[in-house]
Structures are given as structure tokens and as C-alpha cells.
Amino acid sequence: MEEITHNLNACSEGDSKVADELLPLVYEELRQLAAARMAGERPGQTLQATALVHEVWLRVTADGNRRWKNRSHFFAAAAEAMRRILIDKARRKQRLRHGGGQERVGSDPVEFSGSTREDQLLRVHEALEVFEKVEPEKAQVVKFKYFFGLTIRETAEAMEVSFSTAERYWLYSKAWLFDYIRDKE
Numbered sequence: 223m224e225e226i227t228h229n230l231n232a233c234s235e236g237d238s239k240v241a242d243e244l245l246p247l248v249y250e251e252l253r254q255l256a257a258a259r260m261a262g263e264r265p266g267q268t269l270q271a272t273a274l275v276h277e278v279w280l281r282v283t284a285d286g287n288r289r290w291k292n293r294s295h296f297f298a299a300a301a302e303a304m305r306r307i308l309i310d311k312a313r314r315k316q317r318l319r320h321g322g323g324q325e326r327v328g329s330d331p332v333e334f335s336g337s338t339r340e341d342q343l344l345r346v347h348e349a350l351e352v353f354e355k356v357e358p359e360k361a362q363v364v365k366f367k368y369f370f371g372l373t374i375r376e377t378a379e380a381m382e383v384s385f386s387t388a389e390r391y392w393l394y395s396k397a398w399l400f401d402y403i404r405d406k407e
Contacts, residue, residue, distance in 0.1 A: 225247055226244070226247050226248060226293055226296075227292060227293050229243055229244045229247060230244065230290045230292065230293060230295075230296055233290065245279060248296070248300075249275065249279075252275045252278060252279070252300060253271055253272060253275045255300075255304075255370055255371060255372065256271040256272075256274040256275045256278070256304065257271035258371035258372075259271075259274070259304065259308075259369065259370060259371035260274065261371070269311060274304065274307060277303075277307050278300050278303045278304050278307065281303040281306070281307070282296070282299050282300050282303050294379075294380050294381060294382050297380050298362065298365075298366075298380065298381075300370075301365045301366055301369060301370040301380075302365060304369060304370055305347070305365050305369035305370070308343060308369060309343065309344065309347045311340075312340035312343040312344050312347075313340075313344065315340050316340050316341065316344065345403050345406070346364075346368060346399060346403070348406075349399045349402040349403050349406075350364055350365070350399065352402065353395065353398055353399060353402070357394075357395070357398070359381075359391065360391045360394060360395045360398075361395065362381060363377055363381070363388055363391040363392050363395055364392075364395045364396075364399065366380055366381070367392055374388050374389050374392060375388075377392070
């Protein structure tokens with residue numbers, strides 16, 4: 223843990239050599255978080271936890287001038303990157319599934335009105351963007367919990383708040399998002 227913090231600080235001071243040493247230190251933790259997040263997906267997903275971690279790493283470290291205040295700041299950036307990757311993937315799948323804007327012409331008279339995982343993900347993402355403008359700290363809990371798959375305890379540690387505060391934020395956020403999504407339907 224101290225080595226991660228030390229390397230993050232060195233990266234923030236411009237030591238690019240240390241960035242290469244940082245990946246092995248955070249890789250397994252990122253992979254476990256990605257695997258936990260991907261466990262909620264349907265079987266047969268094309269995006270695997272390892273690929274998700276690599277994409278997160280590329281996005282988080284793409285800017286050579288990236289500065290992280292501490293370990294939790296780094297993992298918050300990783301959580302945001304993971305959320306954006308999953309949203310991009312859901313949008314791409316939805317676009318392809320819906321013919322890329324083409325009107326569907328078929329002989330099957332049965333229409334399916336079920337909501338897919340991608341539809342749900344996009345609705346939560348849209349609501350979260352609005353919520354984040356109003357309650358940024360509480361929105362961070364949603365990102366850690368919903369998009370990164372952390373428990374309340376892990377979320378509290380990552381945000382450096384008490385367990386009860388993280389739990390209170392989560393309950394409030396769920397209610398707010400539910401109301402927002404319900405009102406949009």
C-alpha cells in the first residue's frame with residue numbers, strides 16, 4: 223500500500239520511470255475489481271476483466287502529466303475510466319442492435335419490450351450525469367458501487383469517509399436516481 227502511494231507521488235512529481243513500476247502494483251487490485259464488475263454481466267460477454275483493466279490503465283495513464291493526490295484519487299480516476307468504457311460499450315451495442323439508426327423491417331409480428339442490461343446501464347449513466355452536477359460526492363459513491371462493483375465498506379475506504387457516511391450516501395443516491403429514471407419514463 224505504501225509502495226503504491228510512493229509511486230503515485232513520484233509520478234505526480236514527473237518521474238515517468240516510476241509509472242512502469244506502478245502497473246504491477248495496482249494491476250491485481252484493478253483486475254479483481256473489474257472481474258467483480260463483469261460478474262454482473264450476461265454470460266458470453268466479449269469484454270473480459272483483463273481487457274477492461276488494460277483499457278482502464280491506458281485511459282488513466284494516457285496523459286503523461288496526470289497527477290494523483292493519493293491512492294484513493296487514483297482509484298477514483300480508474301473507476302471513472304471503467305464507467306466510461308462500460309457506457310461506451312453499451313452505447314455501441316445498442317447502436318448495433320438497433321440497426322445503427324436504420325428502421326427495422328421484418329416479418330415477425332412479436333415485439334419484445336424488455337429492457338436489456340445495456341438500456342439500464344445507459345439510463346443510470348444519464349441520471350448519474352445530472353446527479354453529479356447536484357451531488358458530486360454522492361455521485362462518486364454510485365460510481366464506486368454500481369460501475370466499479372465495490373462494497374459499501376470498500377467504497378468508504380476508497381473515498382476516505384466512514385462506513386455509515388458511505389451507506390447514507392448510497393441510500394440517498396439510489397432513491398434520487400430511481401426517482402429521476404422513473405420520471406423520465
